[in-house]
């Protein structure tokens with residue numbers, strides 16, 4: 001695992017038994033529930049193919065996301081040599097502090113280290129969620145210019161980040 005600069009406030013770690021109880025306390029605001037499921041639901045997706053990752057500041061867990069190595073089986077727009085980023089969120093108490101932006105800027109380095117046989121990471125972000133789209137763009141994610149209509153909460157932009165391009 002790569003070490004991050006000691007001045008980096010945010011670190012990302014694979015979910016383990018110790019972090020489980022802290023992660024269960026993470027939540028988003030009522031207006032954001034259409035964008036991510038509650039953490040209890042998100043955690044039900046964990047499997048050998050779907051991995052939890054915890055976003056920490058110096059005090060502990062502040063956010064969470066899933067990496068789905070089988071994303072291409074469920075989403076036509078995703079190529080077979082790609083993974084999916086799902087359920088990305090920062091706890092409502094820590095939003096607006098730059099943590100989302102810091103995390104996405106670490107993602108290319110972090111994910112290319114762990115998922116080194118994959119070329120790209122894909123995600124969908126609701127068209128009603130420009131804040132999240134803007135956040136992803138700051139980590140190098142590119143809008144591929146197509147919409148995904150499969151969710152329950154309206155159309156979503158499809159975004160992609162190369163794990164093979166020169167690291168940002």
Ligand SMILES: CC(C)(COP(=O)(O)OP(=O)(O)OC[C@H]1O[C@@H](n2cnc3c(N)ncnc32)[C@H](O)[C@@H]1OP(=O)(O)O)[C@@H](O)C(=O)NCCC(=O)NCCS
Nearest residue numbers: 032035088089090095096097098099100101125131132135
């Ligand atoms: C989207 C999310 C991850 C952003 O994390 P965050 O830590 O609050 O965001 P940051 O403080 O790092 O801000 C990142 C950028 O988004 C902007 N931003 C943050 N919240 C915003 C809002 N409500 N409206 C508009 N812009 C916003 C910031 O201004 C910043 O841009 P800038 O650097 O150009 O000023 C967080 O709000 C969240 O978890 N939302 C709920 C779940 C969600 O929507 N997940 C995405 C699912 S696809």
